[in-house]
Amino acid sequence: MQLDVGRVAYDGQWVDFGGARVKIRPFPATKISFWIKDGAMEVSGDQTFAKFAYCLEAWEGFAAPDGTPISLTAEVKRKVYDFHLGVAEVDGVQTELVSFVTSTADAMAAAMRSAEKNS
Numbered sequence: 001m002q003l004d005v006g007r008v009a010y011d012g013q014w015v016d017f018g019g020a021r022v023k024i025r026p027f028p029a030t031k032i033s034f035w036i037k038d039g040a041m042e043v044s045g046d047q048t049f050a051k052f053a054y055c056l057e058a059w060e061g062f063a064a065p066d067g068t069p070i071s072l073t074a075e076v077k078r079k080v081y082d083f084h085l086g087v088a089e090v091d092g093v094q095t096e097l098v099s100f101v102t103s104t105a106d107a108m109a110a111a112m113r114s115a116e117k118n119s
Contacts, residue, residue, distance in 0.1 A: 022097070026105050
């Protein structure tokens with residue numbers, strides 16, 4: 001059996017988000033933590049925040065109302081996550097930054113899995 005481990009990477013990619021850009025990386029399966037309760041998968045808020053915080057590696061073009069650039073810090077990531085800040089039009093749909101980051105990270109990981117299956 002052949003495995004092309006060189007084809008997969010944890011590296012982030014820059015993606016446009018509204019008038020800004022975000023650098024998103026895939027979330028490693030080794031960091032996933034969930035449990036089954038009453039037949040349903042449950043994930044804690046801390047776990048989903050950890051995914052968002054890990055996957056959002058950098059950003060450009062985010063500013064305060066006075067135009068001052070906002071640095072991407074752990075505190076800023078938490079506020080963005082907790083209060084669902086940052087909504088932009090993506091492909092004609094109003095999209096929250098948190099959802100955009102996590103779904104893009106999931107799509108990146110899926111693309112790597114698909115490439116491995118098709119090789």
